[in-house]
Amino acid sequence: MTQGRSIRLFLVDGTATGLITAEIMNWTGHVIIGPRTKLAELVKRPECNRTGIYFLIGPDPDNSLRPLVYIGETDDVGKRLKQHNRTEEQGGKDFWERVCLVTSKDQNLTKAHVKYLESQLISRARDVGRCSMVNGTAHEYIGLPESDQADMAFFVEQIRTVLPVLGLDFLRDTTRPSSPAATPISAEPERSPIFTLELRRHGIRAQAQEIDGEFFVLKGSQARSEWRGPEGGYQNLFRQLCDDGVLRPEHGQMVFTDDQAFSSPSAAAAVVSGRTANGRIAWVVADSGQSYAAWQDQRVTEPAIETQSG
Known part of the structure; x- marks a missing residue:
């Protein structure tokens, strides 16, 4: 039987359509999501001055079944989002309608950490296949000590746990009927009859x-x-x-x-x-x-x- 998890959500402006923060018990990560229309409020928050990972999400005009997603990393999230808010002609990105930031409450994420996270998350999103990626080919980043790689693997799993709760499914594994049975250490997904x-x-x-x-x-x-x-x-x-x-x-x-x-x-x-x-x-x-x-x-x-x- 899988173990339950506790995720704390906070509606920053009291509405479900505004900025929302999310935290998991015993995880140093901090997640905030909101529409592009709230970007002015978002970039003023302290999280945007930190090193972190961010996701830009929008509709794919060529595929109604999947969203378009861009995954990025930066030392200054707020500055980078202001750049992405420009038009395509000015070097920005037009497609996105929502943004999600992942930073650390203890501010211990370094540039090396987020580069590694970006590489891992881009690869995972491509493997899962629930979105169309705006990113080019993900560069494999291995410039982390073994212990830090283990810490970041845990960080990735927490991100993959909390994002679906916020309506972002593009990192969630797809357990297809033809997939092999789960290993003894993982939970077997619930299957209906045929x-x-x-x-x-x-x-x-x-x-x-x-x-x-x-x-x-x-x-x-x-x-x-x-x-x-x-x-x-x-x-x-x-x-x-x-x-x-x-x-x-x-x-x-x-x-x-x-x-x-x-x-x-x-x-x-x-x-x-x-x-x-x-x-x-x-x-x-x-x-x-x-x-x-x-x-x-x-x-x-x-x-x-x-x-x-x-």
Whole structure:
């Protein structure tokens, strides 16, 4: 069983859309995130005078499924953010809408530390594949003593723990259904039974599995060759997956070339069906024919029944 963690969030101006700080118990790191519209307030804060790592996040106009992310390091975060706030013609960056800073409360992060962190985080973001990177190729930085590298490895894991809580998923590992089982020292992710969706008239059959709250359509599943539903909705998602090569034509149908995560069973069902669909009904447990909705409801009610009987 995995151990719980305590993360302290503070709404600086009392709103969820303003600056937010985050801290983890027994970690010297300090995280602050906010929209670009709050940059004037952000650069006045003491954290911006420190050495640290920062993330610039914005939409990717060429890929609606992933954000654009730039990862940087600096001795003076505030100064660097002012530079990035300029236009592209002036040497800045136009794409970003949010910024996240990671500094140290004890101010013991050095230039060497953050260069190492930058290298590790860029590599991790590329490996995870949840975002499009603005950075060029990450330079491997090994100019740290072995003990410092161990400290920074711990620092990276804390960053990867806190960022998803702030709505930034691009460093979070994707546990695909085809991934090997977890090692004994790590927690095995929670996996659902296999679900199926069949369009018998079109000879289409797809399989899916829910892992750690993400709904995956499995590699080799079939989908309709074209979007047949109304304009809008999940049509753009269908086209994006075709453009990315996740859906590839084969024998008059589309086939998933890899396990693909979806935000919901309905999003997955729509892509497979080529039209809007209620995924909670369309997907059924392969062995029993129970709908996803019924399976989920059973999981919710079973603990209550056990409690009453106990």
